[in-house]
Amino acid sequence: MMLRYAGLCLAALCLCAADEPSPPPPETLAPYIAEGAFDPGDFAWMKGRFADADEPTKADVRAIDQWLVQCIESAKVGVRQELAARGYRDAKLETTLVGPLVCRQAFMRPNVDATDTYAVFAQEAAAAVPVAEAYLFAVRVAQEAGGPRGPGLAEQLLARPLAEQVVRTAVSWGEGMAAGAPELTPIAREIVRSRLMGEIAALDTANALWLKDIVAREGWPEVSAVGEKAADEAWLLVQHADHDPVFQLDALLLMEPLVAQREVSPRNFAYLYDRVMLKLAGKQRYATQFTCIDGKWGPQPIEDEAAVDRLRREAQMETLAENVARMDASYGRC
Amino acid sequence: MIRRCLALSLCALVLCAADAPPPPAALEPYIKDGRLDPGDYGWIKGRFQDATSEEAAAFRAIIDWSTACRESALTELRAELATKGFATAAVENVFPGPLLCSQVASQPMVADITSFAAFQQELAAPRVVADTYLAAVRLAEDDTRPGAGADLRRQLEARPLGEQLLRHAFTWGRGLEPDSPNLTPAGRAIFQARISVAAVARDRANTEWLKGVVAEHGWPRISQVGEHASNQAWLLVQHADHDPVFQLDALRLMEPMIAEGEVSKQNYAYLYDRIMLKLAGKQRYATQVRCQDDVRSPLPLEDEATVDQSRAAMGLPPVKEYIDQFNRSIPCAGLPENTIRSQGGSSGNTAGGSGTG
Numbered sequence: 001m002m003l004r005y006a007g008l009c010l011a012a013l014c015l016c017a018a019d020e021p022s023p024p025p026p027e028t029l030a031p032y033i034a035e036g037a038f039d040p041g042d043f044a045w046m047k048g049r050f051a052d053a054d055e056p057t058k059a060d061v062r063a064i065d066q067w068l069v070q071c072i073e074s075a076k077v078g079v080r081q082e083l084a085a086r087g088y089r090d091a092k093l094e095t096t097l098v099g100p101l102v103c104r105q106a107f108m109r110p111n112v113d114a115t116d117t118y119a120v121f122a123q124e125a126a127a128a129v130p131v132a133e134a135y136l137f138a139v140r141v142a143q144e145a146g147g148p149r150g151p152g153l154a155e156q157l158l159a160r161p162l163a164e165q166v167v168r169t170a171v172s173w174g175e176g177m178a179a180g181a182p183e184l185t186p187i188a189r190e191i192v193r194s195r196l197m198g199e200i201a202a203l204d205t206a207n208a209l210w211l212k213d214i215v216a217r218e219g220w221p222e223v224s225a226v227g228e229k230a231a232d233e234a235w236l237l238v239q240h241a242d243h244d245p246v247f248q249l250d251a252l253l254l255m256e257p258l259v260a261q262r263e264v265s266p267r268n269f270a271y272l273y274d275r276v277m278l279k280l281a282g283k284q285r286y287a288t289q290f291t292c293i294d295g296k297w298g299p300q301p302i303e304d305e306a307a308v309d310r311l312r313r314e315a316q317m318e319t320l321a322e323n324v325a326r327m328d329a330s331y332g333r334c
Numbered sequence: 335m336i337r338r339c340l341a342l343s344l345c346a347l348v349l350c351a352a353d354a355p356p357p358p359a360a361l362e363p364y365i366k367d368g369r370l371d372p373g374d375y376g377w378i379k380g381r382f383q384d385a386t387s388e389e390a391a392a393f394r395a396i397i398d399w400s401t402a403c404r405e406s407a408l409t410e411l412r413a414e415l416a417t418k419g420f421a422t423a424a425v426e427n428v429f430p431g432p433l434l435c436s437q438v439a440s441q442p443m444v445a446d447i448t449s450f451a452a453f454q455q456e457l458a459a460p461r462v463v464a465d466t467y468l469a470a471v472r473l474a475e476d477d478t479r480p481g482a483g484a485d486l487r488r489q490l491e492a493r494p495l496g497e498q499l500l501r502h503a504f505t506w507g508r509g510l511e512p513d514s515p516n517l518t519p520a521g522r523a524i525f526q527a528r529i530s531v532a533a534v535a536r537d538r539a540n541t542e543w544l545k546g547v548v549a550e551h552g553w554p555r556i557s558q559v560g561e562h563a564s565n566q567a568w569l570l571v572q573h574a575d576h577d578p579v580f581q582l583d584a585l586r587l588m589e590p591m592i593a594e595g596e597v598s599k600q601n602y603a604y605l606y607d608r609i610m611l612k613l614a615g616k617q618r619y620a621t622q623v624r625c626q627d628d629v630r631s632p633l634p635l636e637d638e639a640t641v642d643q644s645r646a647a648m649g650l651p652p653v654k655e656y657i658d659q660f661n662r663s664i665p666c667a668g669l670p671e672n673t674i675r676s677q678g679g680s681s682g683n684t685a686g687g688s689g690t691g
């Protein structure tokens with residue numbers, strides 16, 4: 001009981017620390033929110049995005065968009081404050097999606113053509129939702145069946161990323177590693193992808209909280225303590241904690257001195273460095289982070305292009321050109 | 335090179351021995367890499383009232399082929415079991431023989447649907463759901479597959495994930511997996527048939543793999559691979575119901591290891607019962623139970639008076655306790671009649687997920 005109270009007080013403090021607490025979601029979204037997560041359900045909350053919607057319904061959608069922007073931007077204020085307290089002022093956080101899980105999930109709505117009618121979209125959604133649900137159901141069963149082999153930290157780290165990995169793979173539905181997924185219409189595929197992205201957000205959030213707690217108690221998991229594979233998995237969870245740049249930075253700072261001691265893989269450090277620095281300064285050092293440029297994978301802005309392959313070699317990584325080729329092969333066109 | 339040749343000639347011998355005639359032409363378009371892809375189920379069209387007489391004949395040819403294929407495999411199986419001392423083995427429910435003929439037996443149970451046209455309408459939704467589930471299973475396996483050079487422990491630990499996921503899917507919509515997406519009753523039957531086709535292939539591949547492991551290393555010992563991997567090896571044998579000879583061989587390899595603590599006693603008891611029900615019609619440890627008129631009871635026992643004693647020796651609780659616990663976790667109500675299941679062993683997985691009935 002005491003613990004519960006302490007938790008509540010802490011939560012209250014956190015809310016106060018951020019200048020603008022996140023605004024409550026509009027009422028049209030209320031039926032789709034339960035236990036701090038957003039379930040897009042039948043997608044009826046998207047009705048106002050289509051040409052055939054009436055004015056009040058379109059206004060509902062504008063209210064949702066406004067709320068989303070407020071929710072994410074007000075969270076950024078808090079994140080910037082915390083980063084500044086660590087010496088990183090004016091963090092860019094340009095494409096970073098922070099804030100409560102509900103906002104981040106609602107933000108990942110399917111991209112649809114507004115000239116379509118809602119009736120067409122609803123029909124596609126009715127076919128696509130069971131597909132997404134079947135996939136996510138399988139992932140839950142897999143996570144259960146592939147659970148930790150024992151109580152140790154190494155075993156828990158090894159088992160933890162299965163669900164997010166299997167969901168991430170499916171985002172390229174029908175292509176790359178997910179080439180075997182059943183064929184869907186373009187709209188249905190977009191709806192499935194959106195649902196998967198929402199699930200990834202939920203899994204990443206839970207994984208980051210879990211790892212944060214472990215790191216707070218036991219420090220960064222070192223290779224000599226948990227083995228190489230489990231140390232890789234810990235890194236993977238941080239790499240995917242994009243919603244929590246403060247935790248990513250803290251982990252990066254903990255990992256840095258461990259590289260020379262061979263307790264952290266230089267490659268993992270390089271990947272996380274890039275991920276964090278793109279958020280904080282808008283540039284990466286090792287060209288590990290890619291983006292889609294005209295349908296092809298290419299690196300995001302680089303600190304020093306001339307030095308990139310040398311730095312990559314020092315971090316025991318393949319050349320940039322080799323990396324691009326591998327991306328094309330595993331993920332397909334973007 | 336010599337080993338390779340030897341392996342090839344052994345395969346050739348096995349093929350000759352099974353003497354399976356090639357599948358009928360109507361099935362050919364649905365065979366991919368030696369496996370059945372149920373596809374649009376055009377190959378079962380002859381089952382329905384709106385089929386032409388040619389289609390009905392083509393379907394009969396498939397069934398006749400599958401039956402003949404299975405019968406010849408059963409004859410062979412009976413002969414092999416007789417040489418191992420089980421001359422009167424009750425193998426009626428066993429599906430030995432080539433993968434394809436046993437996959438053909440996994441057809442959707444949709445007696446209410448009389449026309450193929452109506453069946454096609456029902457097919458669309460469960461087909462994409464099943465194919466999605468199967469894609470997820472493959473991707474989960476890809477993600478957990480140990481790298482080249484992984485030791486036996488890692489390989490054993492990772493191997494059963496696919497078959498476990500497929501077995502979970504059998505209970506889709508029966509209330510055991512409360513958040514499984516909704517399907518109509520016909521949709522569920524179609525879904526389950528497609529999962530079953532995949533599970534048959536998975537179990538056979540696992541059996542062949544484990545046979546290779548056992549041939550090379552002997553039965554995996556706990557001191558060698560750890561408890562979890564040892565449990566997983568047992569799980570794969572427990573699910574090798576199409577190959578009672580291998581199950582029996584494994585049982586005999588495990589038996590002397592009980593005293594040494596190199597296999598789990600519970601696992602041995604579960605496998606003993608699974609095999610002996612097939613070979614002798616009776617079990618010793620009451621691990622295999624069934625539901626009849628919503629009452630769960632053990633299948634026939636070797637000796638009712640001593641069953642709790644036998645169970646205690648294998649570290650198992652009394653029968654009544656086992657059945658009460660089973661009823662609490664999976665009530666009989668809602669399960670199909672005569673479903674034969676067992677729960678547990680020491681793997682921690684839902685090992686009894688597949689009915690043998």
